[in-house]
Structure formats: C-alpha cells, structure tokens
Amino acid sequence: MTTIDLTTTEPTAVEPIDPEAVTAFAGRYLDILNSAAIAMLTSVGHQTGLFASLSELPPATSEQIADAGDLDERYVREWLGGMTTAGVVHYDPVGRTYHLPREHAAVLTPAAGPNNLALLMQHISMMGExxxxxxxxxxxxxxxxxxxxxxxxxxxxxxxxxxxxxxxxxxxxxxxxxxxxxxxxxxxxxxxxxxxxxxxxxxxxxxxxxxxxxxxxxxxxxxxxxxxxxxxxxxxxxxxxxxxxxxxxxxxxxxxxxxxxxxxxxxxxxxxxxxxxxxxxxxxxxxxxxxxxxxxxxxxxxxxxxxxxxxxxxxxxxxxxxxxxxxxxxxxxxxxxxxxxxxxxxxxxxxxxxxxxxxxxxxxxxx
Ligand SMILES: C[S@@+](CC[C@H](N)C(=O)[O-])C[C@H]1O[C@@H](n2cnc3c(N)ncnc32)[C@H](O)[C@@H]1O
Missing domain, CATH: 3.40.50.150 (Vaccinia Virus protein VP39)
Structure with missing residues (x-):
C-alpha cells in the first residue's frame, strides 16, 4: 500500500482563466444591462398607453405621438430613443418618424390579450420599488x-x-x-x-x-x-x-x-x-x-x-x-x-x- 507524503507534494498549478470566456461573460452582462433598461422602458410604454397609440398611428413624429396620447413630447422623444435603439420601434431619420411594426404590436399592446408581454414588465419595475x-x-x-x-x-x-x-x-x-x-x-x-x-x-x-x-x-x-x-x-x-x-x-x-x-x-x-x-x-x-x-x-x-x-x-x-x-x-x-x-x-x-x-x-x- 502506498502512502502520500503531503509535505513533499507539489502545489497544484492554478489554471489561468480563459480571457475569451471573460469577454463573452462581460458581453452577456452588458446585454443584461440593456435588456433591464428595455424592460423598464416597456413598462412605461404600457402604462402610458404609448404602445397602443403607436399601433394605431401611421409613421409619426414624436410630437404627433405625444399629442395622440396627451403626453409630454420631451419625455416621449426620450422614450422613443430607447425603443428605437432597442429595435422595438423603427425610426426614419428623414421624416423623423417612428413606427411600431405590426409584429411588435402583436406582443406589446393590450389588443394582444394574453400575448401582451409589455404588461409583465410592470412586475420588473415593482421589484425595484x-x-x-x-x-x-x-x-x-x-x-x-x-x-x-x-x-x-x-x-x-x-x-x-x-x-x-x-x-x-x-x-x-x-x-x-x-x-x-x-x-x-x-x-x-x-x-x-x-x-x-x-x-x-x-x-x-x-x-x-x-x-x-x-x-x-x-x-x-x-x-x-x-x-x-x-x-x-x-x-x-x-x-x-x-x-x-x-x-x-x-x-x-x-x-x-x-x-x-x-x-x-x-x-x-x-x-x-x-x-x-x-x-x-x-x-x-x-x-x-x-x-x-x-x-x-x-x-x-x-x-x-x-x-x-x-x-x-x-x-x-x-x-x-x-x-x-x-x-x-x-x-x-x-x-x-x-x-x-x-x-x-x-x-x-x-x-x-x-x-x-x-x-x-x-x-x-x-x-
Ligand atoms: C398572486 S395573487 C392572485 C390573485 C388572483 N387570484 C389573480 O389571479 O389575479 C394572490 C392573492 O392571494 C391573496 N392572499 C394571500 N394570502 C391570503 C390569505 N391567507 N387569505 C386571503 N387571501 C390571501 C392576496 O391578497 C392576493 O390577492
């Protein structure tokens, strides 16, 4: 039977961490940061009726969208910026108009019934409270x-x-x-x-x-x-x-x-x-x-x-x-x-x- 002499055992070498895995994981967390922000913007869009308004409007400016919902244009424009960069709303820089594709309206408006994922985002903002x-x-x-x-x-x-x-x-x-x-x-x-x-x-x-x-x-x-x-x-x-x-x-x-x-x-x-x-x-x-x-x-x-x-x-x-x-x-x-x-x-x-x-x-x- 062999016994191990612990006093002479070489310390185990620590494996170097995989830099690609670190970069990929950091990328994932940046994505999470952005997705969390999109969740909050979506909750606001639901509660202010902006998704419902957008689904009923042709491509429209921030002023027209704000007017349709009786909302403050400056806030609406900032929200539209976040929704545009998220790819939720499409933006035409020439006419400065925003548009919610029908496929997106199908998961973000009250008309979507149980498929309306926007209302679930309110649970995210409630957690923050x-x-x-x-x-x-x-x-x-x-x-x-x-x-x-x-x-x-x-x-x-x-x-x-x-x-x-x-x-x-x-x-x-x-x-x-x-x-x-x-x-x-x-x-x-x-x-x-x-x-x-x-x-x-x-x-x-x-x-x-x-x-x-x-x-x-x-x-x-x-x-x-x-x-x-x-x-x-x-x-x-x-x-x-x-x-x-x-x-x-x-x-x-x-x-x-x-x-x-x-x-x-x-x-x-x-x-x-x-x-x-x-x-x-x-x-x-x-x-x-x-x-x-x-x-x-x-x-x-x-x-x-x-x-x-x-x-x-x-x-x-x-x-x-x-x-x-x-x-x-x-x-x-x-x-x-x-x-x-x-x-x-x-x-x-x-x-x-x-x-x-x-x-x-x-x-x-x-x-
Ligand atoms: C997750 S909510 C579901 C509410 C509702 N069934 C629905 O589907 O919208 C759970 C509900 O249970 C109620 N509840 C929890 N514990 C209770 C208790 N011991 N007696 C009576 N109601 C209770 C809460 O006030 C809350 O309205």
Missing part, C-alpha cells in the same frame, strides 16, 4: 407586507385578466371534466385569494345558475372585485374580506378555484386542508400555480427561470415570510405541489397545461 427593504431583510430576515406593494394587486389583476378573458370559460374550466355542465346546472363555488375578482365575475356571468364566493384578505382588491360585480350587474358573485387560513367551511362548495394563490400563502398546508374540508364529496379543486420544478437544477433551462426566483424573492416569498409564514417561494415546483396536495388529502390529481398561460400548471384535484 422594494429593493432597499429586501436588502435589509437579507441582513436581519423577516419579510414584507402586501402594503409595501401599492401596485401589486393592480398589476396582478391586469396580468391574470388577460389570460382569463381569453381562456377561463372555454379552455380552463373544461380541464375539470363535467365542471362546465355542473356549473350550468347550478353549484356553489369558492375562489381562494381572488384578488380583484375578475375570474369570479367572469364565471358568475357565464354561469348564472351557480353561486360564487371570492375570498381575499386585501381590502383594495375586494373593493375592486365588488365594484366590478356591480358594474356587471351580477347577483350570484359575492366577495369576502377574509384570511383563508381561518376558512372553516365544511362541505359547503362543489368546486374551489385558486388562481396563483397558493404559493404565496403564509400557511399553504393549512389552506390546502381547509379547501379539502370545504369541498363536498365529489367536489373539484382547480389549483393554478407556477410551472416549475422543485429542484433548482431542473429550472436552469426554463426561459423565465431567473424571473421566477426574482419575483419570489422580491414579492411572493417575502409576503409569506412577512406573515411568519413558510416562504414557499414562487418556484416551489410541481413535485412539492403534488406532495402537499396529497398530504392535504387530494389523492386524485391531474395536471394540464394551457397554451395561453405558459407560466402556470393547472392541477385538477377531486375529493
């Missing part, structure tokens, strides 16, 4: 409160409404076999973490024989939900300002939905158990939640993987931790979701995808 408190939480732990995000419910409502307007009634609800027929006949439905309530109101309008209750603990969101129900003249949609951790309904509903509202719960296991208790035998639970793996290594190739961990750190995980919660995180993943559903008593779970909503998995569980 809480950067300092989040850095502080790195040092001393804890979380944030929903009140720290004055625009969260507005942004979330806009994002989910784009999907629900396009697909809730015709694509999403039929994922649960028999659900549309039962809704048409008249059943009791609860929506957990309903936010601004648009999904509930759409379902209530489509199925007047059924009764819908939306639960959320955000006062502004519930106010918005009730106002929309009133505008729509709905008498079968009610909204309750309520913390679903305390939901103690027993066999009160035939169907329960939760649209992106489990992963940011403070106590998701309790809420899942409450949901199962609230269902009547044979009842259906439709849980829509982020499509990811529970293993970080599986998410490396996910095109929006870093976005998921970022929005989690800046919002979903933090609001859960802010309530002394589990801080599951946005990328809790399908494996953990299935395990927690099983632990809550949901043995029979099917998972589906919806084309207009690539970010989410659709779990259909039956009691």
């Amino acid at each position: 809480v950067e300092q408190p989040i850095i502080e939480r790195f040092r001393r732990g804890g979380g944030l409160s929903y009140a720290d995000y004055p625009l969260f419910h507005r942004n979330m409502a806009e994002t989910s409404a784009a999907v629900h307007d396009a697909a809730l009634i015709d694509v999403i609800l039929p994922l649960a076999p028999d659900l549309p027929a039962r809704l048409a006949a008249g059943i009791d439905v609860a929506d957990i973490g309903c936010g601004a309530g648009h999904a509930v109101n759409l379902m209530a309008a489509a199925y007047p024989a059924s009764r819908f209750t939306g639960y959320d603990f955000s006062e502004p969101a519930i106010r918005q939900a009730r106002a929309e129900a009133e505008r729509m003249g709905l008498t079968n949609a009610t909204f309750e300002l309520f913390d679903v951790t305390a939901l103690d309904a027993r066999e009160a509903f035939d169907a329960v939905t939760a649209f992106d509202a489990i992963h940011d719960q403070a106590h998701p296991a309790t809420v899942l158990r409450n949901i199962r208790e609230a269902l009547r035998p044979g009842g259906v639970f439709l849980m829509v939640d982020i499509k990811a793996s529970s293993n970080v290594e599986d998410n490396i190739g996910l095109p929006w993987g870093s976005y998921l961990y970022a929005i989690s750190m800046f919002h979903c995980m933090s609001v859960s931790l802010g309530l002394d919660g589990d801080g599951l995180g946005t990328a809790w993943g399908g494996q953990l979701a299935r395990r927690m559903l099983a632990e809550a008593g949901f043995e029979d779970v099917a998972v589906a995808d919806v084309e207009s909503d690539p970010f989410n998995s659709y779990f259909v569980a039956t009691k």
Whole structure:
C-alpha cells in the first residue's frame, strides 16, 4: 500500500482563466444591462398607453405621438430613443418618424390579450420599488407586507385578466371534466385569494345558475372585485374580506378555484386542508400555480427561470415570510405541489397545461 507524503507534494498549478470566456461573460452582462433598461422602458410604454397609440398611428413624429396620447413630447422623444435603439420601434431619420411594426404590436399592446408581454414588465419595475427593504431583510430576515406593494394587486389583476378573458370559460374550466355542465346546472363555488375578482365575475356571468364566493384578505382588491360585480350587474358573485387560513367551511362548495394563490400563502398546508374540508364529496379543486420544478437544477433551462426566483424573492416569498409564514417561494415546483396536495388529502390529481398561460400548471384535484 502506498502512502502520500503531503509535505513533499507539489502545489497544484492554478489554471489561468480563459480571457475569451471573460469577454463573452462581460458581453452577456452588458446585454443584461440593456435588456433591464428595455424592460423598464416597456413598462412605461404600457402604462402610458404609448404602445397602443403607436399601433394605431401611421409613421409619426414624436410630437404627433405625444399629442395622440396627451403626453409630454420631451419625455416621449426620450422614450422613443430607447425603443428605437432597442429595435422595438423603427425610426426614419428623414421624416423623423417612428413606427411600431405590426409584429411588435402583436406582443406589446393590450389588443394582444394574453400575448401582451409589455404588461409583465410592470412586475420588473415593482421589484425595484422594494429593493432597499429586501436588502435589509437579507441582513436581519423577516419579510414584507402586501402594503409595501401599492401596485401589486393592480398589476396582478391586469396580468391574470388577460389570460382569463381569453381562456377561463372555454379552455380552463373544461380541464375539470363535467365542471362546465355542473356549473350550468347550478353549484356553489369558492375562489381562494381572488384578488380583484375578475375570474369570479367572469364565471358568475357565464354561469348564472351557480353561486360564487371570492375570498381575499386585501381590502383594495375586494373593493375592486365588488365594484366590478356591480358594474356587471351580477347577483350570484359575492366577495369576502377574509384570511383563508381561518376558512372553516365544511362541505359547503362543489368546486374551489385558486388562481396563483397558493404559493404565496403564509400557511399553504393549512389552506390546502381547509379547501379539502370545504369541498363536498365529489367536489373539484382547480389549483393554478407556477410551472416549475422543485429542484433548482431542473429550472436552469426554463426561459423565465431567473424571473421566477426574482419575483419570489422580491414579492411572493417575502409576503409569506412577512406573515411568519413558510416562504414557499414562487418556484416551489410541481413535485412539492403534488406532495402537499396529497398530504392535504387530494389523492386524485391531474395536471394540464394551457397554451395561453405558459407560466402556470393547472392541477385538477377531486375529493
Ligand atoms: C398572486 S395573487 C392572485 C390573485 C388572483 N387570484 C389573480 O389571479 O389575479 C394572490 C392573492 O392571494 C391573496 N392572499 C394571500 N394570502 C391570503 C390569505 N391567507 N387569505 C386571503 N387571501 C390571501 C392576496 O391578497 C392576493 O390577492
């Protein structure tokens, strides 16, 4: 048997770093710098209505574009500069006109519905608003409160409404076999973490024989939900300002939905158990939640993987931790979701995808 004399072992030579890899990586980061700036410009373009204006105008000067949106020309011209250098807007230096190609309008305007990627950029700017408190939480732990995000419910409502307007009634609800027929006949439905309530109101309008209750603990969101129900003249949609951790309904509903509202719960296991208790035998639970793996290594190739961990750190995980919660995180993943559903008593779970909503998995569980 040979032994190694460590005292005489030559130190291992350190490999020189690859200068080409350094240059390539630095280039990637310059690209990230520029892309981050484009994300912010896009968020502003969405909120000021500039993309919608541009899509309706022929090639136009900055003055014409500003006039069309009743905006300040100097700001509009600077924004157009950023959009032009990004290749989003095309510029004709002779006539000094700007133009949004129709192919770009198809992913940046409200008319694009769930394909409108501009509205998602608002989530990037929201993260910037809480950067300092989040850095502080790195040092001393804890979380944030929903009140720290004055625009969260507005942004979330806009994002989910784009999907629900396009697909809730015709694509999403039929994922649960028999659900549309039962809704048409008249059943009791609860929506957990309903936010601004648009999904509930759409379902209530489509199925007047059924009764819908939306639960959320955000006062502004519930106010918005009730106002929309009133505008729509709905008498079968009610909204309750309520913390679903305390939901103690027993066999009160035939169907329960939760649209992106489990992963940011403070106590998701309790809420899942409450949901199962609230269902009547044979009842259906439709849980829509982020499509990811529970293993970080599986998410490396996910095109929006870093976005998921970022929005989690800046919002979903933090609001859960802010309530002394589990801080599951946005990328809790399908494996953990299935395990927690099983632990809550949901043995029979099917998972589906919806084309207009690539970010989410659709779990259909039956009691
Ligand atoms: C990501 S948002 C989704 C909102 C809505 N379902 C949608 O798709 O637009 C999660 C919602 O759950 C609500 N929420 C979180 N924890 C809650 C709890 N324990 N009780 C009631 N609502 C809760 C939040 O206020 C928020 O409106």
